[in-house]
Amino acid sequence: MKKYSLLTIICSDRTGLISDITADLFDLGINLGDTNFAVLGEGAEFSAVLETPENLPAAEILQQIKNIECLQQAEIQLKPFAFGTLRGETGTVTHHVSFEGNDQPGLVARLTELLIDYGANIVRMDTRVLNKADKPLYIIELWVWIPSSRDDACLAALNNTAATLGMSCTAHRVV
Numbered sequence: 001m002k003k004y005s006l007l008t009i010i011c012s013d014r015t016g017l018i019s020d021i022t023a024d025l026f027d028l029g030i031n032l033g034d035t036n037f038a039v040l041g042e043g044a045e046f047s048a049v050l051e052t053p054e055n056l057p058a059a060e061i062l063q064q065i066k067n068i069e070c071l072q073q074a075e076i077q078l079k080p081f082a083f084g085t086l087r088g089e090t091g092t093v094t095h096h097v098s099f100e101g102n103d104q105p106g107l108v109a110r111l112t113e114l115l116i117d118y119g120a121n122i123v124r125m126d127t128r129v130l131n132k133a134d135k136p137l138y139i140i141e142l143w144v145w146i147p148s149s150r151d152d153a154c155l156a157a158l159n160n161t162a163a164t165l166g167m168s169c170t171a172h173r174v175v
Contacts, residue, residue, distance in 0.1 A: 004081040005050045011074035013044035033085045090121040093143040101167030103138035118154035120146040
C-alpha cells in the first residue's frame with residue numbers, strides 16, 4: 001500500500017538546493033509526486049507530495065532532510081497527505097496568461113475573480129515585482145484550465161479587465 005506525505009521546506013536559496021533535497025529523498029526510496037519550487041525574495045520554498053515506502057517512518061525522513069548541510073536553519077514540515085494524487089481535468093493547464101503593469105491593491109483578486117465567471121480553474125500562480133529602469137514592474141502569471149467552449153470569451157474578458165487596470169495581458173494555449 002502506498003503512503004503519501006506533504007513535505008514543505010522554507011530556507012535560504014542557493015544553487016543545487018533542489019538537487020540536494022531530491023537526491024536524499026531518492027536515497028530513501030521516496031518517489032516524488034506533484035512538486036513545486038519557488039524563489040521567494042532571498043529565500044526559497046520547496047514542496048512535494050511524497051510517495052513513501054510503508055515501513056519508512058516520518059521521523060527518519062525528517063532526520064535525513066535535516067542532515068542536509070544547507071537546511072540546518074530551514075523550516076521543514078512533513079505531514080500526511082490525505083488527498084488523491086492524480087489531477088482531474090480542471091487540474092490540467094490549458095492556457096498561460098501573463099499580466100504586466102503597475103502594482104495596485106486588489107489586482108490579483110480582480111483578475112482571479114473574473115475566472116470564476118467562466119468556470120476556469122487556476123492550476124498555478126506566480127507574482128513578482130521587478131525593477132525596470134528604477135520603476136517597479138508587477139507581473140502576475142497564471143497557468144489555468146479554461147473550458148474549451150469558453151476560452152475565447154474568458155481570454156477577451158481578462159484582456160479587457162487588464163486594460164482597465166492599466167496592465168498588459170498576453171495569453172497562449174498550452175495544450
